[in-house]
Amino acid sequence: MKKTLVWTLTFIIFGFSVLTSGVFAADFPDVPQNHLNYDAISSLTEKGVIAGYEDFTFRPEREITRTEFCALMARTLGYDKDTYVLKDIPFGDVAEDYWGRAYISFCFEKGLINGMEEGVFAPADKVTVAQATKMAVCAVGKGDEALRVNGEKWYSGYMSLAADMGFLASVTQKADENAARSNVAQIVYNMLLSGSLGENEKGDSFDENKKDDVLDETPEETTREELSDEELSEIERVFAEKDFSDVKVILVDAGHNYQGKDIGAENLDYDIREEEITWRIADKLRKHLEAMGYQVVMTRKKMTDSIANSSALDSLQARVDLAHTSFADLFISIHCNIGNGVGTGTETYCFQLGGYSARLAALVQDKISESTGLYDRGVKTANFFVTKNTIMPSILIETGFMDNDNDMKILATEDGQEKIAEAIADAVWDYDMMEPLQIDVAEEEDNDEEA
Ligand SMILES: [Zn+2]
Structure with a gap:
């Protein structure tokens, strides 16, 4: 850890x-x-x-x-x-x-x-x-x-x-x-x-797809505040003692920003942007989780919020920081995919298989594809910034494809968004009910090194 x-x-x-x-x-x-x-x-x-x-x-x-x-x-x-x-x-x-x-x-x-x-x-x-x-x-x-x-x-x-x-x-x-x-x-x-690098490491100069001109106003720039040494050692101390099978606080990350850098994909036919869809799903998820008794921390509290939007990397780091400073037990990032018109379905990412993140990813993936009928693309691993750099179990859900008409019938509708949110909440509940994983500590540290 x-x-x-x-x-x-x-x-x-x-x-x-x-x-x-x-x-x-x-x-x-x-x-x-x-x-x-x-x-x-x-x-x-x-x-x-x-x-x-x-x-x-x-x-x-x-x-x-x-x-x-x-x-x-x-x-x-x-x-x-x-x-x-x-x-x-x-x-x-x-x-x-x-x-x-x-x-x-x-x-x-x-x-x-x-x-x-x-x-x-x-x-x-x-x-x-x-x-x-x-x-x-x-x-x-x-x-x-x-x-x-x-x-x-x-x-x-x-x-x-x-x-x-x-x-x-x-x-x-x-x-x-x-x-x-x-x-x-x-x-x-x-x-x-393609936006595939969006959640990954890349140079700050790349804001292709970034539709600053969608909004006829200059985006307000916010920057990330770095954590102090005291905060960092406190984070390290608290997380070292956590039992990740027991869920109380959940960080819900509505992917991307509304303005500035780290803007998501867009579907002009539907006149809708990824950051709108991800927030709507995130907010519905928040309501479900709160109703179940969980404490929810949102990266974007309002749809029009932007986090550290002066750079994409800062925005991602700020989300990770917030998860750590709120001592969240789970990190759930919500996104939509884009696939040049040929991709369809839902997929859930974790940094590596075999741990709590993968356990949560599998539950979420099953529930979403089951309840929405979206094509099941399975659980996958990737070096996404937020899943790689969070200490707690973390997943990134590519709920569906914004350039696929079938998927958009789910993603762009209230009913579809509700189904996705409910499925994720159900998965969290099931996760919370499961027994702790038996993880060999030495083995886990080896995995970290490979990563
Ligand atoms: Zn995205």
């Missing part, structure tokens, strides 16, 4: 180093506005993730090396050269003084790469579409899931999951081909657009 806390406390807010390019896609004569990948290239260029050349061209057809792609991914995921500490990497062919060593180290540390074979990274080899796709899938925490998909090629699982998540839209090359700059930009851009 102590280790989990340390993780939370030492979490570094990623800075973001902008390349001094100043050359925007609008200026690239070889990327006209009707270029298939124009949006991707112009967005990533503006963010400083990928740059043009000295002669003001972008060279969309040019292939890039595996190291160059690592650099691109590292910048996307918040790599900061001023604060990043090099790790040992197991690749004999990456020299100590190689220009891209830090990027490779960063991506290795994040679990995005594991090399070609024992000890070989092949830094100067061209990156293929499949390799780039694999890294994007791993970046959103779906690497393990991809490995479980059966397929002919090593990359079958990655490609099929990536397609599901919309990462391959407007990508014109095949998996085995060396990827062109236009296509790697598109894959990374799609990954950001």
Whole structure:
């Protein structure tokens, strides 16, 4: 448990180093506005993730090396050269003084790469579409899931999951081909657009999908207040003694903010935003839980509330902090999914299987799919910020897909939201009635280290 806390406390807010390019896609004569990948290239260029050349061209057809792609991914995921500490990497062919060593180290540390074979990274080899796709899938925490998909090629699982998540839209090359700059930009851009990184670690500069203009007023910025050393040691002390099978206080997190950073997905047809749906479900859940005698702490008390909305990461950390300072016994985060029009159903996430979080996730998943009829996508694990950094049992529910009409009939209606809320409350009750888990303490600490 102590280790989990340390993780939370030492979490570094990623800075973001902008390349001094100043050359925007609008200026690239070889990327006209009707270029298939124009949006991707112009967005990533503006963010400083990928740059043009000295002669003001972008060279969309040019292939890039595996190291160059690592650099691109590292910048996307918040790599900061001023604060990043090099790790040992197991690749004999990456020299100590190689220009891209830090990027490779960063991506290795994040679990995005594991090399070609024992000890070989092949830094100067061209990156293929499949390799780039694999890294994007791993970046959103779906690497393990991809490995479980059966397929002919090593990359079958990655490609099929990536397609599901919309990462391959407007990508014109095949998996085995060396990827062109236009296509790697598109894959990374799609990954950001998909919102799959939303709950994960990423650079602060990414607020794609963030619909500041939905509200015709400037969002009021709120920042996170850091916990004091006294608060932290009190948290550590209280949680060290907790019996997590006994529930009194429940943190209910209505996913995302109403204004500013950490805004969720949107369905224009229904004219509804994720943060509205998540709050409506959360508030209904609060009523049920309170009626059962539980104490509920809400991250957003009103629908229009925003928490530490000056950055997405601050917003997520503030939710984790609130759970800790309220000494919550359970953490329940409510979200809606988005899947490029092809995804459907409900899924519940925990950080790892085998513990209290997974126990709660399984109950919630069963109850929601049973009562709403939403397709049962099962319990899954992922590195979502809030489930990874909370000490208490915690889950994140992707209740349904906002870009699926069937799912929206549940998500966007009072009746559907009520069913989901009631199902979650029932699951909490059942959880509370169960016997404590028999957990070998030593074993649990090992798991923490792996994570
Ligand atoms: Zn969400």
